[in-house]
Amino acid sequence: MxxxxxxxxxxxxxxxxxxxxxxxxxxxxxxxxxxxxxxxxxxxxxxxxxxxxxxxxxxxxxxxxxxxxxxxxxxxxxxxxxxxxxxxxxxxxxxxxxxxxxxxxxxxxxxxxxxxxxxxxxxxxxxxxxxxxxxxxxxxxxxxxxxxxxxxxxxxxxxxxxxxxxxxxxxxxFESGHLAERFGLFVMIALGESIVAVGAPVASAPELGAGSLTAVAVAFTLVCSLWWVYFHLAASAVRHGLETAAVRADVARQVLSYGHLSLIASVIAVAVGMAEAVAHPGQRLPLGVAALLYGGCALYLATFGYTRWHLFRSWSVTRLVAAAVTLALLPPAALLPSLGALALLTALVTVLNLTELALVRTRGGLPGGPAPTTEPAPTP
Structure with missing residues (x-):
């Protein structure tokens, strides 16, 4: 073997x-x-x-x-x-x-x-x-x-x-497992950078107020939720898609080279938005910063619709809907204090993960996915 x-x-x-x-x-x-x-x-x-x-x-x-x-x-x-x-x-x-x-x-x-x-x-x-x-x-x-x-x-x-x-x-x-792991590690690097972007400014502040500490906790929860979106189901789906693809080079190009460029760029955008929100939790986010935070998250979620289509020729309905809702919430979020805007986005991504977890347990897969065989189909 x-x-x-x-x-x-x-x-x-x-x-x-x-x-x-x-x-x-x-x-x-x-x-x-x-x-x-x-x-x-x-x-x-x-x-x-x-x-x-x-x-x-x-x-x-x-x-x-x-x-x-x-x-x-x-x-x-x-x-x-x-x-x-x-x-x-x-x-x-x-x-x-x-x-x-x-x-x-x-x-x-x-x-x-x-x-x-x-x-x-x-x-x-x-x-x-x-x-x-x-x-x-x-x-x-x-x-x-x-x-x-x-x-x-x-x-x-x-x-x-x-x-x-x-x-x-x-x-x-291509070695499917190795290639999928390498790109997953790059996503992990981007998520790690988001934690550094959030923590470094607060750590260097002269005082640690309750508002800043709460904002850090909420931001960290958002990073955990973004991690869950990718590594709970999508990482195994990428590997499965590569292993079963008729032409691995096409999947590697569409899902890994292009799809992960979008995923990593969106995480960087979210990290910048979180850092600004944590730095000024009681103030409104400037529109450009709010656009990076919410727009980056929407792009991150929507990219899974793109990758799922190229892997299984089906749509990731839950994540596409969540991406649309994220964009719809951008205007009201820009009117909230930074901590409120951050908490609202965190709640949305957390609800998405809980919804998908419930769907996998009750249906053996997510809507629009390939029919499960012996195990629930991996879902990007």
Missing amino acids: ETEKKVAWSELFFDLVLVFAVTQVSALLHHDHGWSGTGRAVIAFVPIYWVWVGNTVYSNTHDAERPLNRIALFAAGLCGLMMALALPEAFGDRGLLFAGAYFCARLLLAALAHVPGRRPTPTPAVLSVLISGPLLLAGGVLDGGARIGLWALAAAVDLAAPRLTRRNMMRLD
């Missing part, structure tokens, strides 16, 4: 860079809550995410514990660290550092995956070296709108790369 591939210690060490990078992306949103700030944060996050995805897929299809692969992963981690260091001024004086570190990370991966004696085949890493990397480098030497435009185009190229190289990606033999 074939032994299941385990996550290597070197991969977990590589993830430590992502902890810092996610923190830096959150800092960008803290600095500017508006549409322009959100757009810049997304443009900066996509290359970081793509560096992680590329190395994760390579480690999934190769032996990550080989000395050469370990060293390459450490080198990619150094590139990711440089990108994270550049993030606070990525759209200012550190643009070239950000772009150069990304280009080096992708060039390293393309070289590592290349088989000597064979012609290079189109892969996302190769497209990054040929197109998106040079676009980032060109943007790094420009300023203002020109940089933003070129970097947005580079992000679009990276997002399209898995679809454009689908034929070659289909040849990869």
Whole structure:
């Protein structure tokens, strides 16, 4: 019997860079809550995410514990660290550092995956070296709108790369359990960053008032509820979907590469909103902050509708309804004190989890899901 591939210690060490990078992306949103700030944060996050995805897929299809692969992963981690260091001024004086570190990370991966004696085949890493990397480098030497435009185009190229190289990606033999666990760990990193974002400002405050402590407790409950949404049912569903898919590369692209980009970005948005709410529990949230908190949560829940469709060709009705209700509650939440807005959102996600738990127990699955066999069908 074939032994299941385990996550290597070197991969977990590589993830430590992502902890810092996610923190830096959150800092960008803290600095500017508006549409322009959100757009810049997304443009900066996509290359970081793509560096992680590329190395994760390579480690999934190769032996990550080989000395050469370990060293390459450490080198990619150094590139990711440089990108994270550049993030606070990525759209200012550190643009070239950000772009150069990304280009080096992708060039390293393309070289590592290349088989000597064979012609290079189109892969996302190769497209990054040929197109998106040079676009980032060109943007790094420009300023203002020109940089933003070129970097947005580079992000679009990276997002399209898995679809454009689908034929070659289909040849990869993915290890389903390992790949599902790796992306689940990235979600865990984002959730962990949300706890840091909530706790750090309060810990450094001169006094710990009852309002702040209550807000921290409510925010932590919200993080627990978001964890439950993913890890109670969805994590096993992703693995099940990968194992049973006719074309694993398609599921990996749609559910993992794209779906988890949305999930992680939404958690970062929620973390920024929670941090602002905890910092000023008795004041109203600015509309931009409320939009990050409620809009990020709505996107997080709605993404499960997208992933469920690509896994099982059915809709996650409960989560799509909860996402719609979350958006509907945004206007009245903006009129409440921050603690009240945070408590209202926490109550909504908690009710969703209790509802789904009851449905699974009484029906053996959620509405719109595949019929259970011997066990309730996993539900993303």
